[in-house]
Amino acid sequence: MIEFVKTCNRLSPLDEVASSELENKLKTRSLKKDQHLLTRTSICNHLFFIDSGLTKTYFNNGEKEFIMRFFREGEMFTVLDSFITQQPSTYAIKALEATEVSYIEQKDLEELCRKHHCIETFFRKLVSIAAVNMMKRISEMLEENASTRYAHFLKDNGHLLQRISLGDLASYLGITQVSLSRIRSQR
Amino acid sequence: MIEFVKTCNRLSPLDEVASSELENKLKTRSLKKDQHLLTRTSICNHLFFIDSGLTKTYFNNGEKEFIMRFFREGEMFTVLDSFITQQPSTYAIKALEATEVSYIEQKDLEELCRKHHCIETFFRKLVSIAAVNMMKRISEMLEENASTRYAHFLKDNGHLLQRISLGDLASYLGITQVSLSRIRSQR
DNA sequence: GTGATTATTTATCATTTGTAAAAAAACCGC
DNA sequence: GCGGTTTTTTTACAAATGATAAATAATCAC
Missing domain, CATH: 1.10.10 (Arc Repressor Mutant, subunit A)
Structure with a gap:
């Protein structure tokens, strides 16, 4: 089984049909160091998984740059607000090293969520973990x-x-x- | 239809059976000003909806207090990390005014999520919105x-x-x- | 390797925020 | 309304962080 799907299963077990349909939808992309995976103002239509490499999700206010998070090999992520609302992202994603990503299109994932309850459950858990991580970040920044x-x-x-x-x-x-x-x- | 369920439907449409099963699981609680809805070290087993009033979700480090968020009438929330992991919460919830809450037990919601795909979808969207709000908060705190x-x-x-x-x-x-x-x- | 470029450190000064204590204002119970 | 309590503001000083510029150090292209 491909790493992307393994990671999904580790988070929340998928049945065989769902696993294979998910795997069929995956594509891959290679990025050189400093290349953008997503630019500001474009819509984030993908859920990414890093097979190897390292990225940063960031934005800037004209003067300074601010980094939301780093993602490294084995991690799954998207720009959630843009992904959900299908509005242009205020965040960009750039590779900090040569990076290989696997990804699924937003509309494919939505379709799989509708079709397979287990994939919806997986996605719910993925978002929940992201939310919990952000709670910790906010707590730290306050305290x-x-x-x-x-x-x-x-x-x-x-x-x-x-x-x-x-x-x-x-x-x-x-x-x-x-x-x-x-x-x-x-x- | 009760306000809790209306709010769910507004976020993501539930079918009739799911709506009524959800409504059947709901309980309510009244809080006086300054009363705790959740204390630190107890597990957050509920998804709350505020019918009227105002609460704060907060923690303190022995000296100072830090507030994660205020929730007011019409808003739905829980302490996500405790709710998901079923570990004692590091956050407490206190009423800032006399407050009426409706809530559902974590295990009841999990069961409904398993049984009704539409409720899982609703919950996924609820968590997604919470996550997007936290992204904005982090951005603001950085910038x-x-x-x-x-x-x-x-x-x-x-x-x-x-x-x-x-x-x-x-x-x-x-x-x-x-x-x-x-x-x-x-x- | 060498020079140019980029990243990091150091130094100085300005601004923001924290700490502590006191004063002023608002609130509450009776 | 009165006295006590809590909340908010003010003041003075200390500590943390920002801005700017310059000095080192590390990296990269050739």
Whole structure:
């Protein structure tokens, strides 16, 4: 079974028919480093799975860039607001390394959700996990200062530190790169 | 049809059987001002709907309090991480006014989700909307300073301003009450 | 390798936010 | 209405973060 479908099954078991119909809908795409998977103002019509590589989902306000999340191999994601509302995305997705993604079209997934209850259940759980992750992020941003958030990131995502630039990490933490550099130096 | 079920149908149409089975599972509870709907360390076993009143979902770190969200009449919510994982909640829910809630038990909802595809679809959409709201919150917290976040809150939730204390609003914005008072004075 | 480009650190100063304490205002029970 | 309680504002000072510029360090193209 292909990795995408395995990951779905791990989250919520799919019956055989659903698994194979899902697998039949999948496509793949290769991205070079710095290439966009999704640009701002275009509609996010896909649910992605990273077979290998690393991406960031981000936006910018004209001056600064802000990173919503990094996604690495084995992770499944989309830009949820655009995906659901089918409105142009305010977020863009860019590959931070050479990256291979598998994906399914939004309308195909919607159709599979209608046809197979188990796929709807899977998708519900996927969205739930995303929501829980965001709750944690909000809690951290409320409770912790930049220095603690950095320490927290190291603890949870230390392995990513080698793969992302400090500028990107600062954009994720919501501080300037200078400020992050300062925090790193006082330890 | 009862308000809870109407709101579900508005989000995602339920067939008649599902609607009536859902309605049969509902219970209600009255809360006085300052009474807890959920305490920290207990498992959130309910999906709530506010018929009237106002609540806050919050946590504290021993010293300060932080507010995840306010929910007012007509809104549906739960503490998602506890609800899904059935682990003790790190968040508590308290009524800010005399409040009437309707709710369904987690296990009843799970059962209805299994039985009625349309209820699973409704629940998926409910969680999706919650996730989209949290995306917006994270974006704002990254991009905007406290002063702008306050202005933004006024714009989006001005009607709530009369109903919540400034201390609570500060806890929601992630700043101290003194800081909020300072922001308010310079306009 | 070498020079150019990009990323990171350091330094300085301005601004924002936090802390603590007190004053003022609003609210509540009787 | 009065006294006590809670909420909000004000003040003064400390700490954290931002902005800008310059200095190092690392990376990349050739």
